[in-house]
Amino acid sequence: MKTLAELAKIRDEAKGKIDLRGKKGTRIVVGMATCGIAAGARPVLLSLVEEVKKRNLNDVEVVQTGCIGVCRLEPIVEIYEENGEKVTYVEMTPEKARKVIADHIVNGKVVSEYTIGANA
């Protein structure tokens, strides 16, 4: 290694791979019970992880959970803000997930047409 810049580059790249362990902030929860998976939760989850990574959203974590309870509206994604507020998105797809990240997480604008309120 010849320069500090090289070290910094390795660090920044590697950081993204491990910041899964122990970060705090907004939590994006994906329902991954049998019903969720059957409805296509897996690709939704992966697209969320990918999008968060791509945008370097270091204070956002993507986790999975069990059955959220409204099986007919799966895949369900819930977003828990740091201030305790919760928004529930239903019938998600990878495309919708990317929009949620862009609008809601990055710009703070809830995508109301995907929320449970608009679809229930």
Add this chain to the structure above:
Amino acid sequence: MENQVMKEVLNEKNFAALDQVIEANKDRKGALMPILHEAQNIFGALPIEVQTVISEKLDISLAEIYGVVTFYSQFSLVPKGEFVIGLCLGTACYVKGAQNILDRLETELGIKVGETSKDGKFTLEATRCLGCCGLAPVMVINEKVYGRLEPGQITGILKQYK
């Protein structure tokens, strides 16, 4: 038994391997210890025959090499048994009753700590802390670790190796 094992180990192939090790290390400063470690890996022990070769090639007196070999507990002049039983006598294991386990092992095997059974099967050693104090008292037979031992389990465990 021992002599026979020794004869088998002191073969040309092993001495050739030793030559290589000495050649690779002899220009290093403080080469003796690393060479002894490697030699013990090759021969399973460090008998006088092996020490003599090292002495000649490194130009260190045999007396000095013998002094080093016998100083360190990891180096052994004679080969060990097929199964080396290491009972941890670190403090955590001792406090949790390792002495009772050791007594039982000695009775069962008919040998004392540091000895090898007549059939060349078992060597009994009391080791320093193995570092798995959470499992105390602990015993290792070759690589396998036995933890949370009770004296009553010893007979059953040894049976698997007899």
Add this chain to the structure above:
Amino acid sequence: MELYRSHVLICGGTGCTSSGSDLVEERFNEEIKKNGLEKEVKIIRTGCFGLCEVGPVVVVYPEGSFYAHVKPEDAKTITEEHLLKGRIVRDLLYYESLEEASDQVKSINEVDFYQKQMRVALRNCGVIDPENIEEYIAMDGYAALGKVLTEMSPEDVINHIKQSGLRGRGGGGFPTGVKWSFAAGAKNDQKYMICNADEGDPGAFMDRSVLEGDPHAIIEAMAIAGYAIGASQGFVYIRAEYPIAVQRLEIAIAQAKENGLLGKDIFGTGFDFDLEIRLGAGAFVCGEETALLQSIEGYRGMPRPKPPFPANKGLWQKPTIINNVETLANIPQIILKGAEWFSSIGTEKSKGTKVFALGGKINNTGLIEIPMGTTLREVIYDIGGGIPNGKKFKAVQTGGPSGGCITYEHLDQPIDYDNLIALGSMMGSGGMIVMDEDNCMVDIARFFLDFTVDESCGKCTPCREGTKRMLEMLEKITSGRGEEGDIEKLEKLAYTIKDSALCGLGQTAPNPVISTIRYFRDEYEAHINDKKCPAGVCKNLLTYYITDACIGCTKCARNCPVDCISGEVKKLHVIDAEKCIKCGACMEACPVNAIIKK
């Protein structure tokens, strides 16, 4: 770039490996594959998590779910439930991470065992993959070395370490910065930097865990120290009994060389530093720094008289600094976070944190790191979870064979170098062994002396002969042949050895005896005057009895190796005390606990 939504961290420390974490890892790999999760879930083998008692330990991120006592077959359940469906497997969690009342699951950092700890030296253990240099760099690894080489002069570095107040963690507690300044001031064309990883204290495994869990931290610290004192060559002297640590260190050194973090012209600054591993061969005395030097040079590990000190005439007569593993693990953090940050932790004269290996009669056996000044009570009861089986706490032994014991009255003393010495013990390298009412203190003193006699190198008479005589006296007392005046003789000999032995091993060898006599004189007296061992440990002073509770099942008689138990079926059995060898086999066999020892 590979992207994972979940990381499964499996402890690869010696404790968990011994309890089967290899097999657990294997099964996880199979299950992950079977469920097609290879691209989503990453398995990482880390260093020690510290809570060895509940191993094998597996932690799943991002939730931080802390699974304990994981068996190979549990890999299937955790994979199918948690990793696939996102349902944390509550039954397999560490008991304390599940809050019964609210049914809340706590993450690993929220359980009591970790709450009171502060991880500086162990910060990466159980967090990163020790065999992957990128993960270390991601945790700001090698940034301290970069800073030192590009922004600081060697004097700056030494002053910085001096200001931090860091003292040697190997036992002595000598200020690290001051030590470095001695070697820096010595004029010579060649100097050496050595890491002492010959952790021989029975019951202590802090250094091993750092090397297994975060080997790059040691490499980085040694390069920093090398720069500060002007050494271009380093050695890590490590016990051959630590195969996992040796292997990880070898991998780490190779990776550092590959990345140009060891070798020539590091960071293009013209600074060269190289590192070599040297294996010990099972001699406790080699933890003493001059004996360690002898051993690296290829001789018997016998201490040299000091002065001259190694900082002036060390390895091959060149100026040499020898630092312990844990001391070094603190260095990069002190450089990055500042001397003030470090000195804000701890007590007035003992700064920073200390790692302890907690063992013996305690619920949470394991590795802990606490700020200096934490009380023993907090360590034993809050972090350690108290004494198992409702037994009474008797003493805690610190400092291993060189230290002493601390009793109940002193549990509220804050832990620091000076306090422990005032109590007749010492910090030592960090072994902390808890003893309960079933441990005999005279026997413990005998145990430590047995160790020292075995490990005495034989160079100086006080240690070679003196410790042997002390051991003989202790054996006499524990076997029931003690006489009036033995305690005084022991004490006199102890102080003579302390004053006259050549090295630290001999000078501190009598400590366990002095300290047990100081706090448990009554136990010594019971052995000598009443020929009784109050804790029921010393065999020659015990007799086994069968009480009325006996149901006459004959199990004891069948298990007795010397046939000294007689009695008819369904009638009370009797032990022939003359023939009894006190092996305890009958006691284990008895289904109704009718056999007692007094």
